[in-house]
Amino acid sequence: MPPLIDNENVTNQSLMDQEKKSAMDEHENKSNPEPISVSMNPDNVKENDVKDECLSEINQEKTCTGEDAEKEEEEYLDILGNGSLKRKILRAAAKNAKRPISSDLVTIKVEGKLEDGTKVDVYDSLSFVLGDGDVIQAWDLAVALMEEGQVIELQTDARFAYGEKGRKPDIPPNSSIAYIIELVKKDYPMDYESMSAAEKLKYGENKRERGNFLFVREEFVSAINSYNKAVRILDPATCSDTAESLQKLLESRLKCYNNMAACQLKTDAYDAAIKSCRMVLDVQPDNVKALFRTGKGLAAKGETKEGLMYMRRAQKLDPDTKVINQEIMKLSKKLQAESQSEKDMYQKMLGQKPPAKTNKQSENSSSVWKWTSVIGGVTIAIVAMGITAYRHLQH
Structure with missing residues (x-):
């Protein structure tokens, strides 16, 4: 049987993380000197006064650092309110700049870094349909809040990026990523119905490839969304072109x-x-995959006999596929068990099953049946003779 999904060659996309900068102050430890007497201290400064002054400076420095951190934290917008997706504006947009809306075609410049500084998802120009699930969820959510020309820093947990699986080979599982994103431009929604067959095929194939990527990652609900959008784009009824082009769409x-x-x-x-x-x-x-999956669906619904029928049609077309043969064996056993279960149920409804007859009882029954047949035959012959005689006498 062909591979589980068609054309599973999926182009890996990359992501980025912002490098965190920290400055550390070094303090040199010195040994305590001998106590200083008043006569040796021309400025008449006490040791305790020096310690108090140093402590005051340290406390002031800590206070300033804390205030800076708090101020920096206030610059971030907590998009979802749980700290898992935050953004900070690095460059404001022009005064009359507009935000994109769902289904708009947007173009971004993006660069991401992992926590160890590794660069991922570096694109000078990346276009996608906002809200269609063509990119990671973090980008869909953040770009919807941006304006043309704006630059932001976006910090996302793994949940809204590449999750528990990560993305081989560059993004480990459960990776948080920091992105620098610029919304370069926004365009109006795509008008797929007015496109040529070649254009439809291009955008439809992109959606299908995205679905394949999500299928491999076992993100089945998101994959269904991508495939569903693809079939709408690839509808050959909405365009007129050469027969060959329309066949490719189909x-x-x-x-x-x-x-x-x-x-x-x-x-x-x-x-x-x-x-x-x-x-x-x-x-x-005669599409083998469709026959096989129809059989699987029917069997899962409890329609075993109908499911087995579709499986056998698939087997006839592709007799060497192991998974089809295994499914037929499984469904055949299931159907046999269901038939036996039905028989047992009917017997319970009609009463207990009669006891099995012994050989002697069977022989006696057979003898009685034979004699009954003979007697019945003789009786019929006598009646027939009587009727004939009666008719003869009438004449």
């Missing part, structure tokens, strides 16, 4: 439906998975 769209069905099975959305597969089978009745 094939890419069917891949999205198939991959979406795989995600829906993973999230126990069986009816939705069956519906996605039927969108494929309406066009390609």
